Amino acid sequence: MTMRRRVVLVRLISVIGMVAVLALQFGPNRHRMEDDLTRRSVRALTEAGGPPVEVAFTGRDGVLRAGDEATANRAREIVARLEGVRAVRTVVPPVSVPVRPPAPNLRVAITHGRVAITGTVPAGTGRALIRDALDGFAATDDRVTAGEVTGDGLAGIPGLLGALPRQSEDLTVELRDGALTLSGTAGSETEWVAVTAAARATGLPLVERLGVADLGARLADVPPLLFPDGSAWLSPQAQRNLWRTAGLLNAYPSASVRIEGHTDAFEAGDPLSEERATAVRDVLVSFGIDGDRLTTNGLAHDRPDRPDDTDDGRALNRRAELVVTGQLSP
Known part of the structure; x- marks a missing residue:
């Protein structure tokens, strides 16, 4: 080295x-x-x-x-x-926030007495309670599924569904994002009151888009109130028609009505038409309708429904009609 x-x-x-x-x-x-x-x-x-x-x-x-x-x-x-x-x-370690499942969603649509129900609810008794609450409908299209959702807002839904009218023409209840929406048309004022009261009782935020069927249109579906020539006598058929009318007025407790009496061109005018209006009022009062809701007006032959040149035309002019003068407007 x-x-x-x-x-x-x-x-x-x-x-x-x-x-x-x-x-x-x-x-x-x-x-x-x-x-x-x-x-x-x-x-x-x-x-x-x-x-x-x-x-x-x-x-x-x-x-x-x-x-x-x-x-x-x-x-x-x-x-x-x-x-x-x-x-x-x-x-500082990141905080782990648990992921909460989404809220349930539910849509119940009633059309001509048939109900279609869709949405997602938690598995278990919730779905059975909803199905049981819809018992009594003529036909039910049940497409509700069980999923990974919470039960938030479902507690009061069976009570609301139980209050829905079984013969509704057009009514929808929707639960989405924790809020309720009512839409469509209630068949009467009493139906509207019952459904909205049940919806409010759930305690959920409520969007009210539910209208009320027009009483005048429903009264027009009742057969006409006709009288014999020269008389204010109401036949048994006319009284049966008034029974249906009384049922409608009971379903619209806030409504007021004017009863208009008419004659044909060959009858005594104002006195007879007023008598006919009064006769209708008296029968409705006997059926339990508050007389303060009813006014009368004899119009004689001022507003004929048909020409008086035929017997059928004269018969249809000897009538009484009900005109709605006030109704609840949601």
């Missing part, structure tokens, strides 16, 4: 030796310093109170792990003031 190589080898051994000596000297000192900073930090944080904080030091640099930002910021201020601390870093 040459002299030069011997010199290089000696120097290399010397450097390695010095490194080993320094490692043996400073290694324990470093650990002691880190342990000391950790102990003093924990003690300071404990004395300050508050939630627990994890403390770790690498050299003179500290890492604090806290449950939230406020706790982390307060801990950093405390530890950073300690002697020997160079830097402090905080770590």
Whole structure:
């Protein structure tokens, strides 16, 4: 081995030796310093109170792990003031927020007494309660499915469905996003009151788009009230028609009606037409209708329904008609 190589080898051994000596000297000192900073930090944080904080030091640099930002910021201020601390870093683990299932949805549409029900409800008794509440409809198209949804808002739905009229022509109830919507047309004022009251009783936010069928149109479906020539006598058929009329008026308790009497061109005018209007009023009162809701008006032959040149035309002109003068307007 040459002299030069011997010199290089000696120097290399010397450097390695010095490194080993320094490692043996400073290694324990470093650990002691880190342990000391950790102990003093924990003690300071404990004395300050508050939630627990994890403390770790690498050299003179500290890492604090806290449950939230406020706790982390307060801990950093405390530890950073300690002697020997160079830097402090905080770590706040992300908060895991559980994913809540969506709310249920339900749509019940009644058309001509037939009900179609769609939507998603939680599995279990909820679906059975809804199905049972719709018992009594002529036909039910049940397309409700059980899914991963909450039961929010469903508690009062069976009561609402039980209040729905079984012979409704056009009525829809929809539950979506925790709110109820009523739409369509209730068959009468009493139906409208019952359905809206049941919807409000659920305690859910309510959008009311439900109208009320026109009483005048329903009265027009009742067969005409006709009288014999020269008379204000109501036949048994006419009284049966008035019984149907009384039923309609009971279904519209806020409505007021004017009873108009008419004659043909060959009868005595005003007195007879007024008698006919009064006769209709008296029968309705006997059927339980409040007389304060009824007014009369004899129009004689002022408004003929048919020409008087035939017997049939004259017969149709000897009549009484009911005109709605006031009705609930939702």
